[in-house]
Amino acid sequence: MFKRFHVETKGAALDHEVPRIEVFRDHDRCIGCGLCGKACVYGVHGREPSLGDFTKMALPVHERCVGCHRCVNECPKSALELRAHPEFLALGDAYYTPELIETLRYEAETGRVPVSGAGYRGPFTGPGFDRLWTDMSEIVRPTRDGIHGRETISTEAHLGRRPKRLEFTLDGRVATRLPPEVRLQAPFVLLPPPFAAPLAWRKALAEALAPAAAEAGVLLVVDEDVRPVAGGMRLSSAATADPSRYRGLAFVELRDTPDAERELETIRAASDVVVSVLLRASSGAAERGLGLAKAGAGLLHLAADPHGRWSDRPDKHLLDGLRELERALVDGGLRDEVTVVASGGIARAEHAPKAILCGADAVGLDLAALVALGLRRFDGAKGFFTPEEAGLQDADRARQRALNLLNSWRDQLLEVMGAMGLREARRMQGEEGRAMFYEDLQAEFLKLFTPPARKEFDPTYG
Ligand code: SF4
Ligand code: SF4
Numbered sequence: 243m244f245k246r247f248h249v250e251t252k253g254a255a256l257d258h259e260v261p262r263i264e265v266f267r268d269h270d271r272c273i274g275c276g277l278c279g280k281a282c283v284y285g286v287h288g289r290e291p292s293l294g295d296f297t298k299m300a301l302p303v304h305e306r307c308v309g310c311h312r313c314v315n316e317c318p319k320s321a322l323e324l325r326a327h328p329e330f331l332a333l334g335d336a337y338y339t340p341e342l343i344e345t346l347r348y349e350a351e352t353g354r355v356p357v358s359g360a361g362y363r364g365p366f367t368g369p370g371f372d373r374l375w376t377d378m379s380e381i382v383r384p385t386r387d388g389i390h391g392r393e394t395i396s397t398e399a400h401l402g403r404r405p406k407r408l409e410f411t412l413d414g415r416v417a418t419r420l421p422p423e424v425r426l427q428a429p430f431v432l433l434p435p436p437f438a439a440p441l442a443w444r445k446a447l448a449e450a451l452a453p454a455a456a457e458a459g460v461l462l463v464v465d466e467d468v469r470p471v472a473g474g475m476r477l478s479s480a481a482t483a484d485p486s487r488y489r490g491l492a493f494v495e496l497r498d499t500p501d502a503e504r505e506l507e508t509i510r511a512a513s514d515v516v517v518s519v520l521l522r523a524s525s526g527a528a529e530r531g532l533g534l535a536k537a538g539a540g541l542l543h544l545a546a547d548p549h550g551r552w553s554d555r556p557d558k559h560l561l562d563g564l565r566e567l568e569r570a571l572v573d574g575g576l577r578d579e580v581t582v583v584a585s586g587g588i589a590r591a592e593h594a595p596k597a598i599l600c601g602a603d604a605v606g607l608d609l610a611a612l613v614a615l616g617l618r619r620f621d622g623a624k625g626f627f628t629p630e631e632a633g634l635q636d637a638d639r640a641r642q643r644a645l646n647l648l649n650s651w652r653d654q655l656l657e658v659m660g661a662m663g664l665r666e667a668r669r670m671q672g673e674e675g676r677a678m679f680y681e682d683l684q685a686e687f688l689k690l691f692t693p694p695a696r697k698e699f700d701p702t703y704g
Pocket of ligand 1: 313
């Protein structure tokens with residue numbers, strides 16, 4: 243009987259979180275009436291009897307405030323104000339903004355889909371992923387039974403080379419030798435951290451992520467020295483013909499070197515493992531990807547930096563690289579045979595469907611996974627993490643937080659697919675018709691207001 247894929251989530255809060263809100267009390271105005279304490283059901287305001295004066299209010303417990311403004315409205319002296327907490331504003335970096343970190347925190351802590359309220363007050367476009375809108379044209383007619391109902395929506399992704407065609411024997415059996423593939427329940431790959439760290443710390447991270455990856459049905463890739471905790475391994479040196487090096491693995495990743503084609507062959511001869519080639523997003527990556535595909539590569543991993551930028555053109559984004567690679571593979575007649583993983587800057591759940599629409603089969607999580615576990619202070623690609631900063635002291639909690647994050651992202655992918663009327667994540671791959679780029683829409687819109695040339699007659703133009 244069919245069994246719906248399900249991930250068990252439960253609350254997994256960190257011992258200490260940086261408060262988002264600072265509840266500021268103006269002591270010159272406060273008369274100690276205590277109304278704020280009665281108004282707040284979260285216990286932010288209390289008395290401070292240790293001061294020897296029972297009219298004095300204690301310092302607000304900022305961490306508990308949810309920002310409902312009730313106490314602010316109830317205060318008869320207008321002595322209360324809510325501000326963004328200075329520690330909160332100092333979190334992350336220019337890309338991983340405090341708001342983004344807050345979203346990842348909520349997803350990892352609860353496993354739920356974050357809801358920010360009715361209406362949208364933000365800008366309608368921005369750099370990177372924010373210039374792409376997804377076509378939700380089926381939102382008025384969602385699947386008959388809802389995305390979590392009886393109707394199945396598959397978020398599966400299959401990674402590896404695909405045969406161009408299938409051949410059958412006369413009695414109907416498949417005669418084509420099927421290449422190895424990695425099947426994921428959701429199109430997510432947990433990648434090695436983008437930051438340097440001692441081996442013991444990277445091992446602790448991998449040990450926390452491995453059970454979460456197994457439960458969520460996704461792939462964990464670790465550096466070769468961290469083996470054997472995962473199904474995927476990134477080689478630290480050139481491939482060798484020693485089969486024991488690949489034993490027990492489902493996935494091996496090579497760095498792109500001038501010798502990559504030969505290394506690819508070496509591994510394929512030694513083992514039946516899915517081989518990925520790690521391509522840095524840069525000028526020429528699409529052409530190189532096509533060359534590797536022609537040489538037999540079945541899986542290309544296009545990686546931008548942790549902020550989603552190309553290595554040689556910071557003005558270019560991962561999505562640009564994906565679209566170029568997609569076009570090169572289509573033009574080369576190899577798109578159906580090759581699969582693509584995209585990583586770098588994948589920091590929000592919505593980035594996954596956007597990358598998939600531009601040509602990825604799955605997305606890689608690097609820094610986002612560390613932030614979900616607890617990492618709060620870092621600086622772009624120059625970072626460093628310690629087990630304490632990454633919340634690894636409690637391995638079970640770290641596992642649960644990773645699992646919660648994966649579940650929340652999968653649920654959000656289901657929401658997008660439901661609104662698009664798609665029932666298979668694999669059908670989204672390269673579906674650029676479902677992606678609307680701001681620059682294209684703007685050009686189309688501006689054309690409407692361009693007066694026709696004098697000699698033309700256009701009755702629709704006043
Ligand atoms: S804003 Fe709401 S949650 Fe925050 S302290 Fe005031 S009443 Fe409590
Ligand atoms: S309600 Fe206003 S005046 Fe009364 S104790 Fe609270 S902050 Fe002070």
